[in-house]
Amino acid sequence: MKFLTRSLMGLFLTALTLGLLAAGGYAVMAAISARNAAPERPAQARERVFAANVVTLDFGTRVPRLTAYGEIRAVRRLELRAAAAGRIRDLSPNFVEGGTVSAGELLVQLDPAEAQAARDTAAAARGEAQAALALAERTVAIASDDLTAAGRQADLRRSALERQRSIDAKGFGxxxxxxxxxxxxxxxxxxxxxxxxxxxxxxxxxxxARNTLRRAEITLGEAERKLRDTMIRAGFAGNLAGISAVKGRVVATNEMLGELIDPAALEVSFRVSTAQFARLTDAAGALVPVQAEVALDLQGRTRSAPATLVRAGAAVETGQTGRQLFARLDVPAGFKAGDFVTVTLDAPPLEAVAEVPSAAVGADGRVLLLAAGDRLAAVPVEVLHRQDDTVLIHAAGLANGQEIVAERTPLLGEGLKLRPLRPGAAATAPALVPLDAARRARLIAQVEANARMPSETKARLLAQLAEEAVPAELIDRLEARTGG
Structure with a gap:
């Protein structure tokens, strides 16, 4: 029974295979017959037409925008150092990290006992010197009066001598x-x-006595200065940073206790290339005070403030390139020293330039111009500035209204025919071509004979070929594969 079943199964598979072979042979013969029945026509080589986006040139005055990255710095900052050694006796309540202080506010008070004693001793010495000076002045006055009296006494003695001699001359003396x-x-x-x-x-x-008083006053002034050194005051209104002082701590001379920063005087330091720096200078090489915009990224939000370019670095540091510039923030609210920011500057305007995509300019410095007959022509241009994804170009051989390829690719070159894709243009419907019976049968046979084509694609193409009018693009694509 098993033998009979296997025999019948083998006969069935053999018959099925022969049927499939017969159907395939019939399809091949039908295709050959249809091709032989079609009129002979010479093979025509079709020029390949490429499609690409084009942009229209618009030459005029453009303002180049330079973008750089920099760091916020404090223009006005003061290191708070101990001018004298001693123990910290008192601290201001505002003497904390980030604390806000006013000008002249007492921040740190060192133990003033020793300095106060020295000052009092110097004051006493000055008092003694003042008393000695007063005594010396009185002594001079008395000595001067004594000299005057002695002078008058001498004058009287001379007068008496003259009288005596006069008496002697008369013979009576x-x-x-x-x-x-x-x-x-x-x-x-x-x-x-x-x-x-x-x-x-x-x-x-x-x-x-005067010299002694002068020395005493100098000593007193030095003592008062040392007494003032026990007090650290704010030189201006600002915020404190880097605080390292606590009450009761013994500090050494010149030890740094913190730093005072003026939040209203901030600037940004950033670097630009040498070429960009050249655009920010005038004919004499002086820096042009152009306006800038400083932006701080706040995790999705941006805080910006206007700034003014004020100066350039005096030298190029070792290992650095370009030029270092400094811009003063006009409205520093919301910025802190140390912030990493983006700086955008408006360079002096450029005349007779066009703004095009960066991809439109090739490595050879040329663009592809859409010339007559939709043919491409390579035209050299001068790139004056690059910003983001666009460039500012100048070319004597180009004019307003002409179109160039927006994105150059290795497939595009001079002399090729282009189907321009203009931005904003409405999509055109594909051209439809009516087919005669022989041409239609040949294309259908070609599709059916393609064993590598997916069944979904094959069904879609056969449905299109069954229509009265077939898209010209589909016909060209199928015939290009067979050379017909």
């Missing part, structure tokens, strides 16, 4: 009286010299 008068004049002159010496000594004492 005595020699002893004249000698006594002369001795009195000599004694008076000696007294004048003594008083003058005393006045000189008093004046020297006055000068010494």
């Amino acid at each position: 005595k020699a002893a009286d004249t000698e006594t008068a002369e001795l009195a004049v000599s004694a008076a002159d000696q007294a004048v010299l003594t008083k003058r010496t005393a006045l000189s000594a008093a004046e020297a004492g006055l000068d010494q």
Whole structure:
């Protein structure tokens, strides 16, 4: 029974195979007959037409936008350092990280006991020097009066001597009286010299007292300065950063306790290429104060502020390229020192330039112009500026209204025919061509004979070929495969 069943199954499979072979042979013979029945026509080589997007040139004045990345810096910052060593006695409640302080506010108070004692000692020394100066001034005044009195006494003695000599000349005087008068004049002159010496000594004492007072005042000023050094005050209104001081801590001289930053005086430091820097300078090489926009990314939101280009770096640092620029923020609210920001600058405008996609310019510096007959022609251009996905070009051989290829590919080249795809143009319906019976049968046979074509695609193509009019693109594609 099993033998009979297997025999019948083998006969069935053999008959099925022969039937399929017969059907295939019939289809091949029908295709050959249809091709032989079709009129002979010479094979025509069809030029391949490429499709590409084109853009229209519009030459005019454009403002190049330069984009760079930089860091916010504080223009006005002050390091808070201990000018004297000592123990921290008091701290301002605002002396914390991020604290806001006003100008002149007392931030840190060191223990002033030693400095206060030195200041009081210096003040006492100055008082003693002032008293000594007053005494010296009085001594000079008295010595001057003594000298004046001695001078008058000497004048009187000379007058008496003159009278005695006049009496002697008349024969009434005595020699002893004249000698006594002369001795009195000599004694008076000696007294004048003594008083003058005393006045000189008093004046020297006055000068010494003045110098002593000056030294005492210097010592007092130094003591007061050291006393002031025990107090650290805010030089201007701002915010505190890098705070490292606590109450009771002993600090050393020049130890840094924090930093004061003015939040209203901020700038951004960024780098541009040498070519971009050249566009930001005038004919004399001076930097043009162009306007800029500084943007800070806040995780989906952007905070921006206007800025003004103020200066350029004096030198190029080792390992760096380009130029370092600085722009002052006009409205610094919302920005902090250390923020990483994006800087956009408006360079001086360029005349007679067109803005086109970057992909429109090839590596050889040329664009493909859509010339007469939709043929492509390569035209050299000068790229003046690149920004984002576009470039600003200048070309003497191009004019307004002409069209160029928006995206160059290796398949496109000079002399090729192009079917331009213009932005905003409505899609045109495919061209339909009526087929005669022989041509239709030949195309149907070609599709049916393609064993590698998926069944869904084959069914769709056969349905299109069964229509009265068939898309010309489909006919061209099928006939291009057979060379017909």
